[in-house]
Amino acid sequence: MSPSLPELPEEFTALLAQVVPVARHKQVMASFAAVKPVTFRANTIKTSAAQLRAELEQAGFAPRPISWCPEAFALAHEAKRALTETPAFYEGRLYIQNLASMLAPLALDPQPGETVLDLAAAPGGKASQIAALMGNEGRLSVVEAIKPRFFRLKANLDQQGVAIARAFLMDGRLVGRKCPQMFDRILLDAPCSSEARFTRLDPQSWGHWSPRKVKETARKQKGLIAAAWTALKPGGTLVYCTCSFSPEENEKIVHNLLRRNEDAVIVPWTPAIDNLQAGLTSWQGKELRPEVANTLRVLPDGMMDGFYLAKIRKAD
Numbered sequence: 001m002s003p004s005l006p007e008l009p010e011e012f013t014a015l016l017a018q019v020v021p022v023a024r025h026k027q028v029m030a031s032f033a034a035v036k037p038v039t040f041r042a043n044t045i046k047t048s049a050a051q052l053r054a055e056l057e058q059a060g061f062a063p064r065p066i067s068w069c070p071e072a073f074a075l076a077h078e079a080k081r082a083l084t085e086t087p088a089f090y091e092g093r094l095y096i097q098n099l100a101s102m103l104a105p106l107a108l109d110p111q112p113g114e115t116v117l118d119l120a121a122a123p124g125g126k127a128s129q130i131a132a133l134m135g136n137e138g139r140l141s142v143v144e145a146i147k148p149r150f151f152r153l154k155a156n157l158d159q160q161g162v163a164i165a166r167a168f169l170m171d172g173r174l175v176g177r178k179c180p181q182m183f184d185r186i187l188l189d190a191p192c193s194s195e196a197r198f199t200r201l202d203p204q205s206w207g208h209w210s211p212r213k214v215k216e217t218a219r220k221q222k223g224l225i226a227a228a229w230t231a232l233k234p235g236g237t238l239v240y241c242t243c244s245f246s247p248e249e250n251e252k253i254v255h256n257l258l259r260r261n262e263d264a265v266i267v268p269w270t271p272a273i274d275n276l277q278a279g280l281t282s283w284q285g286k287e288l289r290p291e292v293a294n295t296l297r298v299l300p301d302g303m304m305d306g307f308y309l310a311k312i313r314k315a316d
């Protein structure tokens with residue numbers, strides 16, 4: 001660890017020591033002090049990956065393709081400001097997004113013509129990726145509870161050329177009652193304690209964090225996932241994800257969903273990256289459902305943030 005940077009909260013590093021496998025611990029701890037490259041996605045509603053690459057190369061950038069996501073690229077961190085001054089950025093042909101975040105829409109695998117819900121959607125990075133994967137065909141409902149974030153979401157979707165979205169300013173926990181069994185696919189990128197966004201380069205990144213906050217957040221996540229489950233059609237797919245490490249916000253939420261719903265089946269999904277860890281099947285002396293091992297935790301490294309993801313199917 002670099003002695004000149006502020007240390008992460010002790011309770012958080014103790015949590016990481018329990019969650020992360022010993023062999024990966026050093027890499028994970030180093031990632032909190034890393035200056036990561038800027039990563040972004042070609043918005044295929046407005047361009048193609050090849051066209052965007054050519055446009056950026058012409059403007060003097062050298063974007064590096066990401067092997068597991070044909071639309072994704074990386075540039076050195078120093079290029080971020082210049083990237084945000086390009087026509088491609090402000091005309092919505094690219095979207096700056098952490099690589100880990102791009103995994104959730106890929107796991108959801110939405111198809112053109114389907115009816116899809118993004119239940120906690122602002123600022124809209126994943127919603128615009130979902131629309132692009134749907135070829136801008138079908139129906140995409142996006143829900144956000146916080147007013148300024150809702151308007152930012154709408155502005156981002158407009159800028160990205162998303163034509164299939166209907167936006168709702170509301171508490172996502174009410175969606176189950178309002179729209180039972182309506183959606184083919186639902187993304188719940190849950191509000192979380194954002195532990196994977198902590199960086200020792202900015203101590204404010206953990207300014208609001210505490211173990212009590214994690215418990216409070218987990219309560220909200222339980223309400224949201226219950227609503228998502230009610231709103232999902234039989235045969236439909238839910239992707240639950242967070243940018244947190246705490247099992248309270250991740251494996252335990254999925255475990256509770258499985259325990260309460262016999263029709264919930266985990267679908268194993270493994271992207272072609274190697275910084276992955278299987279979901280934990282016990283936490284602090286409590287055994288969790290063994291299928292939770294088929295959920296995944298992305299371990300942060302010098303390129304991407306941490307993430308947790310579960311793909312769950314509702315039996316017909």
Ligand SMILES: C[S@@+](CC[C@H](N)C(=O)[O-])C[C@H]1O[C@@H](n2cnc3c(N)ncnc32)[C@H](O)[C@@H]1O
Pocket residue numbers: 101119120121122123124125126127143144145146149170171172173189190191192
């Ligand atoms: C992790 S962020 C979503 C990020 C988004 N999916 C993206 O990729 O741009 C979670 C969002 O949920 C919103 N939120 C918090 N409580 C909510 C609730 N009860 N219902 C719906 N959205 C909520 C937060 O304001 C926040 O914008």
